[in-house]
Amino acid sequence: MNRGKFITLEGGEGVGKSTNLDFIRRSLERQGMSVVVTREPGGTELAEKIRQLLLDNNTESITPTAELLMMFAARSQHIAHVIEPALQQGRWVLCDRFTDATFAYQGGGRGMDLQVIEWLERCVQGDLRPDLTLLLDAPVEIGLRRVRQRGDFDRFEQEKSDFFERVRQSYLRQAQLYPSRFEVIDASQALDQVQQAVAVALSALI
Ligand SMILES: Nc1ncnc2c1ncn2[C@@H]1O[C@H](COP(=O)(O)OP(=O)(O)OP(=O)(O)O)[C@@H](O)[C@H]1O
Numbered sequence: 727m728n729r730g731k732f733i734t735l736e737g738g739e740g741v742g743k744s745t746n747l748d749f750i751r752r753s754l755e756r757q758g759m760s761v762v763v764t765r766e767p768g769g770t771e772l773a774e775k776i777r778q779l780l781l782d783n784n785t786e787s788i789t790p791t792a793e794l795l796m797m798f799a800a801r802s803q804h805i806a807h808v809i810e811p812a813l814q815q816g817r818w819v820l821c822d823r824f825t826d827a828t829f830a831y832q833g834g835g836r837g838m839d840l841q842v843i844e845w846l847e848r849c850v851q852g853d854l855r856p857d858l859t860l861l862l863d864a865p866v867e868i869g870l871r872r873v874r875q876r877g878d879f880d881r882f883e884q885e886k887s888d889f890f891e892r893v894r895q896s897y898l899r900q901a902q903l904y905p906s907r908f909e910v911i912d913a914s915q916a917l918d919q920v921q922q923a924v925a926v927a928l929s930a931l932i
């Protein structure tokens with residue numbers, strides 16, 4: 727049994743990750759892949775509980791260190807119970823955010839030490855890295871405008887624009903560091919153009 731492929735979808739708030747997730751799943755299934763769609767933080771019962779704690783904006787203030795460790799605690803559960811078993815069964819895993827989000831949000835956004843994040847990445851993931859990361863990139867104000875039309879904001883969405891600007895620049899830095907697995911897609915385009923670019927990126931992996 728060939729090992730499945732691990733695809734992650736990344737980007738700031740409102741860039742269109744959820745919208746494109748379903749498009750990607752359908753494209754892969756049309757080509758005969760068995761696909762597991764999942765998300766971070768989350769993806770298992772316990773990790774979804776951690777997600778609720780992280781996104782709740784009516785909780786006590788969460789320190790950046792606690793936030794970072796909660797992301798990796800959820801990730802450890804997710805890898806052990808969902809991602810790794812699926813890949814071993816030859817299934818393709820399509821994940822809405824993964825560790826690049828930690829470099830972007832906790833590293834860039836919160837200013838946590840990148841070497842500490844790298845250490846946690848090695849500790850929690852071993853050699854596991856995505857085969858392909860689609861980074862949907864758009865100016866911060868475009869994504870925030872889309873999200874804010876939705877109404878209520880979670881604990882991250884209520885951050886200020888300069889936080890999201892740092893997140894965006896950190897994502898772009900990750901893409902420069904790992905060009906062989908990243909595809910940066912201009913998410914400010916119309917949806918059909920975004921999806922054409924996504925399809926081209928997927929065809930290279932298939
Ligand atoms: N290319 C696009 N052009 C215009 N609107 C779009 C585009 N892509 C997505 N949208 C719209 O923007 C809104 C946010 O999209 P979506 O929920 O997919 O983003 P997201 O990245 O998953 O958001 P979040 O950061 O909350 O996870 C939705 O209303 C969606 O229909």
Ligand SMILES: Cc1cn([C@H]2C[C@H](O)[C@@H](COP(=O)(O)O)O2)c(=O)[nH]c1=O
Nearest residue numbers: 766767797823824827828831832882883
């Ligand atoms: C994996 C991961 C996520 N986050 C943040 C980014 C988002 O604001 C929320 C998740 O909600 P969404 O529906 O996916 O937009 O969590 C983070 O800060 N660090 C991470 O590692």
